[in-house]
Amino acid sequence: MPMLLNADDYRSRARQMLPRGLFDYIDRGTEDETALSRLRASLDGITLMPAVLAGHSERDLDTTLLGARIAAPLAVAPTALAGLVAHDGETKLARAASRVGIPVCISTQSVTTIETIRRGAPDAKLWFQLYVWRDRDLTARLLERARNCGCDNLLVTADTPVSPNREYNQRNGFGIPFTPSLRSVADVARHPRWLLGVLMRYLLSEGIPTYGHYPAEFRTAITRPSVAEAVRLEHRLSWDDMRWLRDVWPGRLTIKGVLAVKDAETAAGVGADAIVVSAHGGRNLDCLPAPADCIPAIAAAVQGRLTVLADSGVRRGTDVLKYCALGADAVLVGRLPLWGLAVGGEQGAEAVLRMILREMDTAMAFLGVERVTELKTQLR
Ligand SMILES: Cc1cc2nc3c(=O)[nH]c(=O)nc-3n(C[C@H](O)[C@H](O)[C@H](O)COP(=O)(O)O)c2cc1C
Structure with missing residues (x-):
């Protein structure tokens, strides 16, 4: 087993473990993957200025968020x-995050449904991400379920009005609904650990994995050809929908996928x-x-x-x-x-998160920073 010392090591190992269709679905970008290269190039181009001789012996990574x-x-x-990456993958992620804090x-x-995840990770700090369904009553019922499971922050995804153009998914035969092809079946057969440890475990328990939150009357096995109209993702989302969500959702409301200053200001305006x-x-x-190129103006x-x-x-x-x-206040x-998760299940997910915290701690020591809030003065 190769040493797993950084994100690249985990990615390479995950590539061996997962069927190609699933690996590519997670790993890749869209179309020509220029956005993917751009966001990496932008992060790589940022430097942080150290304050030497700061005299701190320890760093505090903890912070207050919302x-x-x-x-x-x-x-x-x-x-x-995520539940396809490991059996019961979402609950495992929740437990890993919970242990890390x-x-x-x-x-x-x-x-896996939010109720099952909550049962499996009773102490987890759960947030819920919403893709608004066309049927708003069903959407509201989904929110009630999230609320009843103690989700205190709703992230409504605003940047996905239509399905993105990911050609590799078509080539790999990976799509929802999943339509088995010679290529995708051979792909799965070449990854027996995933076949036995993930797919077979689902097939022998709850059956073909599905989108767990879809209401029973519409629930669509991922092999079925169509998603019922009522639970199709709403492609006409507007700020009025955000106002509606503000009315019906009593917890924290987060709009995910904002890049323009004007949209950030409107988000503040709708509450x-x-x-x-x-x-x-x-x-x-x-x-x-x-x-990274948008945050400073938005934050200001x-x-x-x-x-x-x-x-x-x-x-x-x-x-x-x-x-x-x-x-940014958090990432x-x-x-x-x-x-x-792919490499080591729950422990693997926890190990990756702890690795990131360790890397943060080391870098903060070099920067002479004791607390994460001090970082905002560190950019040069
Ligand atoms: C496999 C996969 C599935 C995703 N599914 C969703 C989703 O259901 N809803 C959503 O708002 N974002 C989704 N995202 C986007 C993530 O929430 C997040 O914005 C993105 O992964 C951050 O980039 P990173 O993977 O480089 O950390 C997904 C990302 C990946 C990799």
């Missing part, structure tokens, strides 16, 4: 179908508590600007009115510090914990 004390300015991003956001499109400055990990529109415009979260492209603890230095990681 009224809660958490172990670091970090959260696990919502990722659809950070929030985890469950996707509308998780394999959102937070935004996620995000390029959706380079997975949606291929000509999006890099979040909405300072004191909105909590600013950021994501996309984090591979090192220093990437988290860079987003914080630019003005979401999507692919990283999935690599850990």
Whole structure:
């Protein structure tokens, strides 16, 4: 077993473990993957200025986010179908995040329902990600379920009005609904550990994995050809929908996928508590600007009115510090914990998160910074 010392090591190992279709679905971007390269280039181009001889012996990574004390300015991003990466993958992610002391956001499109995740991870700090369904009554009922499971922050995804153009998914035969092809069946057969440890375990218990939150009468096995109209993702979302959500959702409201200053200001105007400055990990529109290039102006415009979260492209603890230095209050990681989950289940996901915290701590020592809030003065 090769040493797993950094995110790249985990990614390489995950590539061996997962069927190609699933690996590519997680790993890759959209179209020509220029957004993916741009957000990495942008993070790589940022430098942080150290303050030498600061005289600190220890660093404190913990912080207050949206009224809660958490172990670091970090959260696990919502990722659809994380339950395919490991059996019961979403619950495992929730337990890993809980042990580390950070929030985890469950996707509308998780394999396991929020109720089951809550039962399996009673202490987890759960957030819920919403893809608004066309049927608003069903959407409201989904929100009630999230609320009843103690999710105190709703991340409504605003940057995905239509399905992104990910050609590799078509080539690999990976799509929802999943339609088995010679290629995809051979792909699965070449990954017996995943076949036996994940797929077979589902098939022998609850059956073909599905989008767990879809209501029973509409529930769509991922092999079925159509998703009922009522639970199709609403592609006409507007700020009025955000006002509606503000009315019906009593917890914190976060709008995910904001890049423009004007949109951040409107988010504050409709009563959102937070935004996620995000390029959706380079997975949606291929000509999006890099979040790192957008955060400073957004943070300056909405300072004191909105909590600013950021994501996309984090591979090192220093990437988290860079987003914080630019003005983010906390950072979401999507692919990283999935690599850990693929490689080592719950322990693997926890190990990856702890690795990022260690990298953050080391870099803060070099920067002469004791607390993450001091990072905002560190950018040069
Ligand atoms: C496999 C996968 C599935 C995702 N599913 C969702 C989702 O259901 N809802 C959502 O808002 N974002 C989703 N995202 C985007 C993440 O929440 C996050 O914005 C992105 O992964 C951050 O980039 P990173 O993976 O480089 O950390 C997904 C990302 C990945 C990698």
